Amino acid sequence: MKKILAMLLVLTMILSLGAISAFAADEVTLDVIISEYGSYTREWWDGVFIPKFEEANPDIKLNLEVVSWNDLDAVVNTRISTGQQPDILNFNAFADFVADDLLMPAEEYASEELQAKFFPDFWTANTMDGTIWALPILASARGLYYNKDILEAAGVEVPTTWAEVKDACAKIKEYDPDIIPWSLDISNDEGQAAFSYYTWNNGGGFLDADGNWALNSTENVEAMTFMKELIDAGYVWPEYATATRYPQQDAFAAGSVAMIIGPNNLYDIAAGVNFGVASIPANEGKDPVNMGVCDLLVAFADEDAEEGRTEAISKFFDFFYDTDLYSEYMVYEGFLPVTSDSAALLAENAEQFKKGGPDGGEGNSEYFANFNEVLASCEFYPTYKVEWSDVMVAVTAAEQQIAEGADIQETLDAAQAEIVG
């Protein structure tokens, strides 16, 4: 912000000398940090968004940086600790910022028109203490991807229950011991995802019915027992604690893994094998729950900001969520839209947009139609709870301890105690 102030100072000085043409008068610069969703994220923002936006809004300059997820935490953290937070940030959590009074309420910058565009559940998802603090940017839905050829050769149906999962794994292992029947990732990259897949599909999860942390519920203990059984039987990827989801996805795409729970963009990655997508299997008698992930955009508060800042932020969001532009971005990255107008457009005609990359093909309406539906039935992480960041670390550690042979109930009790105190 200092830069902007300095610039404004200079500008006013020049203005007072009467030596400037009128159009450069009220220029605002927005610092924006976008996270890197794929290999071509940077190209879209630099090559498509910024030129279009600055052309439409000559009085707003974008200082936009695309940062990889590996670096994002550290970048955000140090920016904040030195008081240099950006104006707009694309992230996966917001509660910590609210706890430090760093954010602007979304209703201050999201126009009514924009608010109406979001699916209602997504719009209200980021509520803390009755205030909405963030806008959803994009979503992905996780499902069970299975290799049709392997399942057929091993003579098994697509599993829908836990018992069927074990049975299928056993038969696949028998058919070819080199094939990994089931993919499991409890590395610290995304341990909370595995926790969700199993606990949610046993009626458990992070929270109880009242919205309080309940990491050590009976359902969760059962779910972790199931996970441990898969590990002990040798059905899972052996480096489950250190290998992230990404090599496992690659192995699925190479036909070396039979079943994997993955996001919708696995659709493109696994194009080389004959695969199908199904719901994540649930325990007997429980309803299957698919998992959705929804990332966010937040705007930081800035008390000494100049007049036009909030307005500029509003313009930025209005421009970004424009039906055509936003739809284009969704196809480009292969993610799912969170606005109803773009969802409708993409389910109808996604073919008019191109995927990212030099040989990116055109979008696929069927893909969007199917996944929009899946998304509607998904459950999401409780990112609106201030302890969420600690919970992610705690459940991942708990899973790894359980995998190493620790007592399940005790481990989850300890995790719960760590969070609730």
Added chain:
Amino acid sequence: MKKTTLRKAEPYVWILPSIILMVGMIVVPVITVFQMSMSEISRAGVIKGYNNFDNFRAIFKSATFWHTLQNTFVWTVVVVGLSTVLGFIIAMVLNQKFHGRKFVRAIVVFPWATSLIIQATIWKYIIDSQFGSLNVILKKLGIISQNINWTPSAAAYFAWECWIGIFVTIPFVTFCVLSGLQSIDDTYYEAAEIDGAGFWKKLTRITLPLLRPSLTVSTVLNIIYVFNSFPIIWTITKGDPADKTHTLATYIYKLSFFNGKAGQAAAVSVVGFVILCICAGVYMVLSLRAEKEEDK
């Protein structure tokens, strides 16, 4: 008068650039780390002020911290110890005259010249149970028929990490010892042989005492480097499974950049300093005593 002050000040002018550089880039962060270790820092990174050693209390209560401390000790002792022994043996061999000695010496340099991150990445690829090169080779050679899971437990991961640590540390020891060996005069051995001394006697009476300076340098530097080593463990396990393969270096990084606990990370850093300072103190006392003995 003026001239003598100038002359007295001269040496300080000579060392000034070096001091500025080190104070600016090393001492200032050290001070910051000490400050942070006693401050409450929110996850988002806001420093909320002095918090009465809460960070230290939190880490001393954590089982992971004590386990990490133990690991750091094992890691340092095993890696420095074994690489010193192996590096010494290799140096003795390379000091012999044989065909291709130059070639072998050049090869021994390789692990030293390759960046740790690259070596660690290759080894991670080698020991992968499913697609790793080691299992593939053993299978093709017919030694095994089924893939072996080389890393079934945290201890196994840690053992591999130690091996990689040893692998990359050996060349440094070897070359320190080689340079020492080359400065030993052959006449010592000739005299000893006339007295009928055997291999062991020559080794313990001549070689080892004369190599002491070289071995001291390599051991001291290795202790510092290995103690602080980060890329190997970070690449292979990131301290997992269940935080059981951390050393202080990786634990600090994880606390700070994964768990969002910068204050506690700084506290662990301070513990690390204290340990190294104690080691340095012990070393100074020992070397001073040794010097005095030599003077007698």
Added chain:
Amino acid sequence: MNNSIRKHPWRRVFLYLFVFVLCIVILYPYFVMFTTAAKDRNEMYSLDMTVLPKEWKWSNFVEIWSAAPVLRYFLNSVLVSGGATIIAILCGIPAAYALSRMKFKGKSVFLGAVIMSQMFAPVVLLVGIYRLMMKISLVNNILGLILLNAAFNQAFAIWLLRGTFLSISPDMEQAAKIDGCNTVGSLIRVLIPMAAPGIVTTLIFVFINSWNEYTMALTLISTDVFKPITVGINVFYGLNMINWQYLFATSIFATIPVIILFLCIEKHLASGLTAGGVKG
């Protein structure tokens, strides 16, 4: 001891066997790196893995340059290592000179501090370094990395240079001074040329250390185009797509120059290190 080998031929057999095994063990990771770099991406996770590539895909070594800004990473590495080396030497030579030729109060304290500074590894200081760099606006900046690498290599540079200077008799410099040279003149005209091999060793050593530095670059640089090669190769371990073949192909390019540099100084390096430590 050479005699004993000559006396026992079976010891020779044992010697060659030992050396053979040693070479195999050391070269094995490089063999893996090389063969993997030449494999097709589709081979990486397939069920029928082979030791050698099914088809040698030399094009990988060409493709890396366009698949990611690899050339830029190399340039950054050269900039960081080169810059750090120059600064470390420019600060190190006067300090080593003072330490080897002059008597002054606090000399041993300074020498001790230099050795102590070795103990504060960057990783332990990362949180502090990050804040410092943020304060002086050098985060995500190559200049920041240059200064840091120079500082963390300062101790080594001083150590090596002091050892070299001590091994050279001060007589020549005194002679030069009698001929009317001042201290700076005698340092530049007499000592530096005589110490050239040691200085070159130091140069290369600092260069290599900075080239291989990983932790600080990992934390401080987030913009792709500023990344040095050690951090940059992570781009091939990307989300949704792991390109082991590119990663290893790039690693080979990153390793070869360093190995060549190392071979150049191999003879002097260890002797320089031990000299600096012993004399004093």
